């Protein structure tokens with residue numbers, strides 16, 4: 001893994017492990033919704049790579065939509081205030097919605113998204129998160145229904161996750177450590 005600038009990258013989850021786990025999660029979803037249609041809602045931009053691998057492994061009638069949010073915050077910290085930058089293209093009323101997230105950290109983004117999506121009366125709303133950092137949770141009762149990997153309290157990039165829009169294209173999930181400012 002090349003070093004980018006002065007930031008250090010260390011592999012946390014290798015691409016082969018990600019591929020295997022994505023297949024397992026897709027299998028679980030396919031079993032839970034057997035015979036039904038699922039509507040996957042990807043949270044841009046971080047979830048785009050997870051979603052595109054996941055949907056291709058799901059053996060169900062599926063459709064896709066995307067929502068883009070940003071949370072105000074400085075550097076690696078989120079402040080908890082979330083703003084929708086791009087809303088869904090179509091109604092989710094009556095659909096089996098699976099919200100696809102890159103990472104569940106404090107839970108503030110997910111709690112906001114669940115609230116606004118539930119107001120639109122889907123038949124069901126489930127959450128699939130590639131990564132979960134339970135030790136960082138501020139919203140205590142928020143969980144994903146499908147979790148790829150529980151990870152320690154480290155800032156990670158790759159497989160869709162970024163730092164200042166960089167590193168999304170890394171094939172492995174890597175820990176990013178930066179020199180102090």
Ligand code: IMP
Nearest residue numbers: 046078104105106107108109155156161
């Ligand atoms: P939460 O609202 O604190 O749960 O944060 C969710 C969002 O923060 C994620 O969708 C990511 O965009 C971002 N985030 C949280 N932790 C990380 C990380 O370790 N690397 C990259 N982005 C992260």
